[in-house]
Amino acid sequence: MTEISSDVIRGCNDTIILYCLLSEPSYGYEISKMIKTRSEGKYIIKETTLYSAFSRMEKNGYVESYSSEAEGTGKKRTYYRITDEGRRYYAEKCEEWNLTKEVIERFIEENINGDY
Amino acid sequence: MTEISSDVIRGCNDTIILYCLLSEPSYGYEISKMIKTRSEGKYIIKETTLYSAFSRMEKNGYVESYSSEAEGTGKKRTYYRITDEGRRYYAEKCEEWNLTKEVIERFIEENINGDY
DNA sequence: TATATTTACTACGACAAGCGTAGTACGACA
């Protein structure tokens, strides 16, 4: 069975994560679940990939973090909130995706014979 | 103006190059022209990217190289020919692309407001 | 009650692909 390409996803992880933050702040574990669910189990982001994306995006001003406790328990979690700059970046990445997709598909054979 | 994403293309350079070799053997400079033309000038592959892809793919058995002189002149060029293994790989990459594209598009807002 | 699993991270180091830079060399063209 064909699996998804982590090399293609590579260029989209920031976009995917930012999408998960569009409506409300969230944290690592929850976002990884969201990605798994929304992709119907087809994409499971690696923890290290996710957390390093957070710190990179925070450095770039696309997200802001804050510590908040999980409901009930006194346990702290690190939440991330998308910034205006992050929304701009996300929109740009979507545009970029659409353009790139069109280019790539000029080099993809849709119904190539699976015999090879 | 939005440009294409080299991070997304990254996962597709092998596929793009192999596409150019499907019908007949070719060489570096010609392939770079084919890519530029077929993408309507939107994607110009870097020389180093192209040539390092060649040697990687030759090592992996997806292409074979041979030296042949350009018509008329006695000048030698390195041609690449796709192998059966390369055709299989190309077909697999196309399948992979279609699957990956579907996943990514679940995280892309089509008509996001450009105000951000 | 003991143990395993889930949740929620951090740190470190390796690796692969892309890319900037530079250099070579030959032919055509102005």
Added chain:
DNA sequence: TGTCGTACTACGCTTGTCGTAGTAAATATA
């Protein structure tokens, strides 16, 4: 004569991903 196009090769840096490992508290299971 010098620049432009053709056709490469070599070197080393950067970036993002990922394997591995470790920590620690909460919850589920035996």
